[in-house]
Amino acid sequence: MASESSIIFGAYILCSVMTIVAVAWSGSRRVALALLVAGWMLLPVERFPAETITPSNFTVDFIGTALPSQILVTRAWVVPVAVLLGLVLQGPGLWRHFRLLPVDLLMGIFCLSPFLPWMSGRLSALEAVQQSGYLFGFWGATWLVGRLLLCDLDGRRALADVLIWSGLALLPIALLEGSRQAWLYVAAYGAHPFQLEGGSARYIGFRPLGFFEQSNQYGIWIAMAALAALHRCLATDLPVRRDQIVAIVLNLAAIASQSVGALLLLAGGSAWLAMRASLRRSVTLALAVVLALGGAGYVSGKVPLERWASTSASGQLVMKGLDKIGRKSLAYRVRRDQLALPLIARAPLSGYGHWDWWRPLKSRPWGLPLLVAGQYGILSALVLSWVLLAGAARRLLLAQPSILALVVALAAVDAWLNSFIYMPAVLAAAACAIPLTGARSRSPDSAEGQPQDENPLAAGPVHA
Numbered sequence: 460m461a462s463e464s465s466i467i468f469g470a471y472i473l474c475s476v477m478t479i480v481a482v483a484w485s486g487s488r489r490v491a492l493a494l495l496v497a498g499w500m501l502l503p504v505e506r507f508p509a510e511t512i513t514p515s516n517f518t519v520d521f522i523g524t525a526l527p528s529q530i531l532v533t534r535a536w537v538v539p540v541a542v543l544l545g546l547v548l549q550g551p552g553l554w555r556h557f558r559l560l561p562v563d564l565l566m567g568i569f570c571l572s573p574f575l576p577w578m579s580g581r582l583s584a585l586e587a588v589q590q591s592g593y594l595f596g597f598w599g600a601t602w603l604v605g606r607l608l609l610c611d612l613d614g615r616r617a618l619a620d621v622l623i624w625s626g627l628a629l630l631p632i633a634l635l636e637g638s639r640q641a642w643l644y645v646a647a648y649g650a651h652p653f654q655l656e657g658g659s660a661r662y663i664g665f666r667p668l669g670f671f672e673q674s675n676q677y678g679i680w681i682a683m684a685a686l687a688a689l690h691r692c693l694a695t696d697l698p699v700r701r702d703q704i705v706a707i708v709l710n711l712a713a714i715a716s717q718s719v720g721a722l723l724l725l726a727g728g729s730a731w732l733a734m735r736a737s738l739r740r741s742v743t744l745a746l747a748v749v750l751a752l753g754g755a756g757y758v759s760g761k762v763p764l765e766r767w768a769s770t771s772a773s774g775q776l777v778m779k780g781l782d783k784i785g786r787k788s789l790a791y792r793v794r795r796d797q798l799a800l801p802l803i804a805r806a807p808l809s810g811y812g813h814w815d816w817w818r819p820l821k822s823r824p825w826g827l828p829l830l831v832a833g834q835y836g837i838l839s840a841l842v843l844s845w846v847l848l849a850g851a852a853r854r855l856l857l858a859q860p861s862i863l864a865l866v867v868a869l870a871a872v873d874a875w876l877n878s879f880i881y882m883p884a885v886l887a888a889a890a891c892a893i894p895l896t897g898a899r900s901r902s903p904d905s906a907e908g909q910p911q912d913e914n915p916l917a918a919g920p921v922h923a
Contacts, residue, residue, distance in 0.1 A: 468506070502537070523672055527594065694862075758829070
């Protein structure tokens with residue numbers, strides 16, 4: 460056990476030092492973004508407690524690294540803090556053009572959420588400080604890195620490039636783990652909560668785990684990389700053959716992962732990119748209304764999903780269909796979320812403060828928004844949702860499709876049914892938060908003084 464911990468914390472220290480030096484010395488935002496994403500992909504997730512290693516079924520003692528839990532040292536915040544320190548050491552030049560926005564203050568308010576349960580007596584002052592530091596380390600530092608590096612067209616192009624590169628970097632993992640049970644993480648760092656779960660078995664072979672928190676996370680990472688590669692081809696009249704090959708390879712890799720939820724998001728995002736501008740705007744508005752009303756009904760508990768699934772003909776038909784294709788986990792997740800709603804309602808403003816507030820239910824809710832609401836209150840969950848989605852929503856209505864805004868929206872949908880978030884989406888949300896009138900590009904291929912439309916891959920329009 461001691462040697463395993465030494466390996467993990469040694470990897471954190473070595474990576475942090477190398478990242479700080481590389482970012483400070485290179486002065487390159489591509490280097491900074493690449494190191495940030497690579498750290499999230501390849502470093503050990505954390506030192507998993509023994510109780511998280513279960514022989515079967517879903518482990519409930521591991522909620523993911525988006526929120527502070529029984530372990531406060533994770534790669535979720537170690538890597539962005541190291542990148543941010545490297546940016547600080549570059550000198551004041553990078554910060555000279557930084558302008559504080561109201562949405563930045565909202566992100567700071569969310570990071571102070573642990574003080575709400577402290578004020579209600581559910582957390583000690585030390586616990587509130589520790590948890591707030593964790594939130595600032597992951598959410599706050601990542602957000603600030605995005606605001607600093609993605610303030611213009613060049614920066615947004617760099618992030619889109621890194622998303623595609625991350626997908627290509629996953630291909631060796633797909634080859635190594637696609638034909639057998641996940642083993643790379645165990646071989647490199649030690650026990651993983653999902654190594655014995657058996658949930659990586661797919662219709663053909665296995666869904667890779669790599670060095671992620673769980674195999675669902677691999678699915679959304681490869682899907683978003685495939686979507687960015689597809690957008691690169693659609694964003695120009697004459698796509699480069701190399702870009703076409705990359706898009707084909709990444710989309711095939713996403714299909715091979717057999718992560719159904721991520722593939723549905725990839726299919727929906729691809730269809731959205733291929734639409735005409737007028738149709739895309741109408742579809743976006745319609746989907747926004749449907750998701751807003753559906754989400755409100757879902758979290759209110761007023762929609763009797765369980766009764767519909769068990770008593771109605773249509774509900775039973777859907778459940779039988781999910782059972783036949785091996786997708787029973789969706790019903791499981793929805794049920795877990797619905798059971799948690801009354802418990803959340805008992806502490807709606809402050810939350811319970813502790814990561815395992817759901818213990819009386821014997822199992823946790825599966826969606827990240829409800830985990831946030833239970834730990835820090837409904838208002839904190841709404842503030843975080845607004846910070847992430849407000850800027851992206853505006854850009855989804857532009858004439859030219861915004862790949863970064865699309866990534867944010869799809870990652871938010873994915874987070875509804877998973878305890879994690881696609882981490883690069885926080886960077887993308889920070890880029891989308893910059894007002895259109897203030898997002899000036901220093902790139903030579905964009906007109907000075909023109910608001911940018913968040914098309915980071917090409918200047919030309921997309922043709923359906």
